[in-house]
Amino acid sequence: RKEVEQDPGPFNVPEGATVAFNCTYSNSASQSFFWYRQDCRKEPKLLMSVYSSGNEDGRFTAQLNRASQYISLLIRDSKLSDSATYLCVVGGSNYKLTFGKGTLLTVNP
Amino acid sequence: NAGVTQTPKFQVLKTGQSMTLQCAQDMNHEYMSWYRQDPGMGLRLIHYSVGAGITDQGEVPNGYNVSRSTTEDFPLRLLSAAPSQTSVYFCATLAGFGYNEQFFGPGTRLTVL
Numbered sequence: 373r374k375e376v377e378q379d380p381g382p383f384n385v386p387e388g389a390t391v392a393f394n395c396t397y398s399n400s401a402s403q404s405f406f407w408y409r410q411d412c413r414k415e416p417k418l419l420m421s422v423y424s425s426g427n428e429d430g431r432f433t434a435q436l437n438r439a440s441q442y443i444s445l446l447i448r449d450s451k452l453s454d455s456a457t458y459l460c461v462v463g464g465s466n467y468k469l470t471f472g473k474g475t476l477l478t479v480n481p
Numbered sequence: 482n483a484g485v486t487q488t489p490k491f492q493v494l495k496t497g498q499s500m501t502l503q504c505a506q507d508m509n510h511e512y513m514s515w516y517r518q519d520p521g522m523g524l525r526l527i528h529y530s531v532g533a534g535i536t537d538q539g540e541v542p543n544g545y546n547v548s549r550s551t552t553e554d555f556p557l558r559l560l561s562a563a564p565s566q567t568s569v570y571f572c573a574t575l576a577g578f579g580y581n582e583q584f585f586g587p588g589t590r591l592t593v594l
Contacts, residue, residue: 404581415571415585416524459524467512467531467575468539469583473523 378460378472389450393475395443395460404463407445409456450479482507487572487586494562494593502557502589504572512575513555517568562593
């Protein structure tokens with residue numbers, strides 16, 4: 373099983389749609405969880421951290437299920453500017469982050 | 482503040498050549514790391530450093546060397562470039578343990594012929 377596995381995508385959705393990304397991780401000792409966003413030919417940037425209680429930032433909602441080792445990201449009311457690759461990222465106890473391969477989202481007008 | 486800077490932005494090498502990718506940060510972050518990103522492979526950790534004078538190997542360290550003589554700089558050396566090292570290289574920093582956000586540099590696109 374790969375350390376961090378994401379939906380392969382790509383996702384093509386119309387503006388205003390709700391889209392969900394899923395991610396699973398294999399190391400039960402993982403301590404921190406994130407979603408990063410990467411625009412085409414740019415560096416990754418932190419979108420949001422993911423907490424056990426779930427957290428929301430505007431149109432974005434992240435969920436973590438430690439028992440199932442599952443992370444999700446929900447984007448509501450998609451905008452054209454949401455088009456990017458979304459990276460699921462898991463951290464251990466030693467600073468190191470493990471990245472999923474990413475899921476490409478294209479929001480169409 | 483410049484944040485994390487990387488030079489060069491683009492580089493073409495011939496097989497067997499050596500070069501150093503530069504990474505510098507002005508945020509006084511303890512932790513620095515190098516990743517490579519290849520299509521279909523995601524970001525993979527090459528080497529990392531938790532402070533000046535301390536480095537360790539990541540997932541794919543072969544063919545690369547690093548050193549951390551100062552907090553600010555973390556150069557990545559390719560000893561003898563191979564076509565398999567064609568990739569986009571990102572340097573990243575983290576303030577310290579317990580902090581969440583890694584800050585990435587803009588990347589270096591390397592082609593080895």
